[in-house]
Amino acid sequence: MKTLILTTAALALSAGFALADTVRMGTEGAYPPYNFINDKGEVDGYERELGDELCKRAGLTCEWVTNDWDSIIPNLVSGNYDTIIAGMSITEERDQVIDFTQNYIPPADSAYAALTADADLKGVIAAQTGTIQADYVAESGATLAEFATLDDTLAAVKSGEADAVFADLDALAASVNESGGALVWAGEPVSLGGGVGMGLRESDKELRAKFDAVITEMKADGTINTLITKWFGPEAKTY
Template sequence: MKNILITSAVLALISGAAWAEAHDKTVRLGTEGAYPPYNFLNDKGEVDGFERVLGDELCKRAELTCEWVTNDWDSIIPNLVSGNYDAIIAGMSITPEREEVVAFTQNYTPPSPSAYAAMSADADTQGGIIAAQTGTIQANHVVDTGATLLEFPNPDETVAAMKNGEADAVMADKDYLIPVVEESGGEIVFVGEDIPLGGGIGMAFRQSDPELKDKFDAAIQSMKDDGSLNELIIEWLGEDSPRF
């Protein structure tokens, strides 16, 4: 079975160049550019981070010419569907609700935990005010717990709200919160247990573009097979981050 999967992946990768030639286009990769270490803008104003390195490698393996486009998180799916770019690679967790609108590749990170962070270990995460980014699985979880959700368009604003007292705690991917906690010098702490949400992170495509999705799916599989995806996860997300 593994040999069959590898053969299928190789065939899909070989056809990547043919797809690009037939469609005569550069593949536009949409990301947020504001969610380190997954994606952020560096000092030159360029997209950087785990997903920049990953996306460039996937395009190379699929023999596709790609360019990066940034878009605010709260409209990132609508702008994919309307054709402003061809794929989303932006720390987007695979969920049944999103699968009703877009087509996901297999995950390129395993399901990783979400977490609460606050200025005090006694922060009320179940009945207090919790800051989370709009349109995220964490925001949905806060609503489900019965706590008061305070939404912001980008993750930096959620942390700022917690720091200035607008919110009792912030909830986000733990990979995002780890450097926030570590760089606070003890001022910010994790609260409670980690919370598993979502089915891992994948690339999202218009449902009308299955051929393009398949090219990236095959490239992701090839990186899983040769171990290079795990190497990137360790480099960018840390030794403790779940990997394949």
């Protein structure tokens, strides 16, 4: 679950979406299992499957666009795509610049992963730049080491550059579970954020309403819970 420091104000909030048939869905492509690039070079993951179903039910065509995390909001505002669907936590700070649908992932836990369970969580902690986890580490008394991607944070722990990584638990789980014991959980999980939602320009009220209606429908019929369990496992929080 991520948040972003808003370095660019509302560049072009008037660049609204006119509800054309094609919606450009902006994502990072580097935050599995939310979103990632598969072996075919295509956007994949929970948000790809969810986004395609949202567009199908709304009578729209999805066109997927990838963008680096640190500029994902400015490029939405300037009109390079129409939505952000990229593991983005809903925050008051961001809500001042862009708009949100309701969440499609409920508020979940963040966690530490390290080489040993007794890692120094007041030492050097790696976190992805511009995330709610980075903000938390900065206020925790630990030394924050920021990196561009989740993979970079994990590499820093494995190389000894950082004592632990702090990130969304669901995003870390696959790396911990598949590490063969090289990575383990450290400390206790921490509840952060207000859930993950789709970001849109504030001018695109009609598009937001369309997606909100479909998210409500998919929660009611159990589709979103099925997708969450598929991509995050049976222990993940559902609706």
